[in-house]
């Protein structure tokens with residue numbers, strides 16, 4: 001038995017939800033480029049859960065369910081108020097989403113129908129929790145979700161308490177489409193491992209949030225913004241990035257386990273970053289990002305991943321940087337729950353082996369006789 005570090009190249013499941021073949025990402029066989037240009041996030045969530053794009057009445061039905069479920073139990077909001085000030089946003093999200101299970105009467109109902117309802121509930125409630133957390137820590141009251149609007153609109157509305165600009169809604173909606181699913185990434189794998197024991201969907205999503213939090217995965221978008229803030233100006237890019245490259249430190253937002261010739265989502269976010277900069281009349285973050293990319297591609301041959309340009313986009317949408325990874329979760333919960341439903345359909349416990357590299361042939365020595 002020989003271990004493959006990081007399970008690189010190991011095919012650990014079959015799935016019909018998303019694929020990465022020759023660098024092309026598809027959701028249910030639809031190229032991400034086409035979905036990013038044409039589909040709404042609600043259509044994509046439906047596609048991931050049900051394997052087909054919704055017709056008008058199916059889409060209306062999903063939107064009505066999202067409206068119905070978006071309010072979060074008052075006890076969960078009360079919990080958010082008790083979290084210590086300065087709580088990490090992803091730790092808060094992980095705790096709050098786990099606690100939602102306690103208030104869902106269907107939490108332990110393992111029928112497919114109940115699990116689909118819970119997937120939609122999680123999708124509806126995650127943005128409400130993130131926005132409420134963000135407001136409570138600023139001493140503001142949470143804003144109740146609005147009915148008849150998109151997930152992207154509702155999140156921005158609940159975050160700010162104001163009607164968001166159409167351009168901001170459109171940009172966030174596209175970002176949600178681009179982040180919705182990604183084959184067997186670490187957080188999705190964590191979700192599948194958890195529910196592979198036949199644990200419930202809330203356990204799976206809680207595991208996934210924990211895995212997404214790390215800076216090698218979803219947490220990289222916040223880390224990119226930390227870097228951009230540290231750099232500050234276009235002139236500082238060169239010395240800052242060169243020093244990191246010379247020390248062989250990682251540049252966040254670059255590289256990928258699967259894509260070696262570039263992440264197909266990055267170009268959409270780069271274009272979005274450029275047009276948001278033009279709209280704001282402030283190209284600083286975009287130009288800094290392009291310069292960082294030129295250096296990292298030039299010297300390391302590493303291309304930007306989905307997290308790199310999303311950082312400048314979200315900042316230009318007025319979103320605080322520690323909400324970037326929670327926004328990733330707002331989108332990815334659609335993919336996580338689709339994978340959880342798929343895992344339940346044809347479940348087998350996920351239990352690989354470890355290559356043992358520890359000592360052998362040891363014998364017990366009484367405590368008194370140990371060195």
Ligand SMILES: CC(=O)SCCNC(=O)CCNC(=O)[C@H](O)C(C)(C)COP(=O)(O)OP(=O)(O)OC[C@H]1O[C@@H](n2cnc3c(N)ncnc32)[C@H](O)[C@@H]1OP(=O)(O)O
Nearest residue numbers: 215216217218220249250251252253254255256257305307
């Ligand atoms: C949504 C997502 O999860 S997308 C990924 C988000 N994560 C990041 O942006 C964090 C920065 N990137 C990375 O850490 C990595 O590229 C990962 C985690 C994404 C992929 O990791 P792996 O496939 O395990 O590659 P690994 O970390 O082993 O790197 C291989 C080599 O490339 C280098 N490398 C990889 N990424 C980077 C980077 N961003 N900056 C500089 N060097 C890098 C490593 O230092 C290593 O070099 P070495 O062989 O000389 O030691």
Ligand SMILES: O=C([O-])CC(=O)C(=O)O
Nearest residue numbers: 181182184185186257306
């Ligand atoms: O697939 C991965 O390893 C990480 C990633 O890009 C994602 O989850 O979107």
